Amino acid sequence: MRPTLSFHLQTIPNVPAIRQLYQLDGEIGEADVADFVLQRCRAQSGTDFIPFHLHRVVAIAGVLQQDGQTRLVQGLAADAGDEAAMLADWLSLLRDSRARLVSWNGARLELPVLRHRALALGLPLAEQLRAGADSSSQVSLSEILSGGHAELATPQGELARLCGLPGEAELNGPRRWELYRAGDVGALAEHNARQAASCHLLWLRQQWVEGALDSGAHQACRQGLRAVVVAQPEPHWRGWLADWPADAPQGD
DSSP: OOOEEEEEEEEEEOHHHHHHHHTOOTTSOHHHHHHHHHHHHHHHHSSSOOOGGGEEEEEEEEEEEETTEEEEEEEEOOSGGGHHHHHHHHHHHHHHHOOEEEESSTTTTHHHHHHHHHHHHTOOOOGGGSTTOOGGGEEEHHHHHTTTOGGGOOOHHHHHHHTTSOOOOOOOHHHHHHHHHTTOHHHHHHHHHHHHHHHHHHHHHHHHHTTSSOHHHHHHHHHHHHHHHHTOOOTHHHHHHHTSOTTOOOOO
């Protein structure tokens, strides 16, 4: 089985970039700068989704499945100055592992944001993120399952729960910003790690139902992730595990 990295990231409005591009006075507070760009997006598109170049990555997490081993990889950039180092480490992991990148909705958010941030910060891209990369290098599960109909895409948390797996609602942009402003960036990182783990379980299940994994390999990979999560000391994983009982059937 090719190395696989199922990942998820969390972003907030990139306040310094917004100030620069829209020539906002330095005396205007961060909250007002973020509100300015959110209001602008709502007026233009009717949504809270800000353009890719105005995101800043504050947390990134993934489950790396490689050589029969499972690892949980997490990064946190509480301050703007930490983002470049965090992303550089992440890109280095991609180059070293040569893993297939798996996300829930990466084609619409994670991958474009990573490319924009790498360009702005001057970080060499890993092969999986380069233009013209082999399609097998990147997988967006939501896109596959919806047949490319993004407007009909299912929320990851809802589908996970239907499959008997841990799943929670995604945090929207205003909620992420609210947590960050409250100094609760740790909650963003925790939610992000759980989302990456749930995405990995959905990927394993999708590989099993398509026949790429047999039942034994599917179960072994699931148990590998369970063992990693059980070993995590942070209490926020307890609720995630409670939604995935050890004796839960895999569906076969």
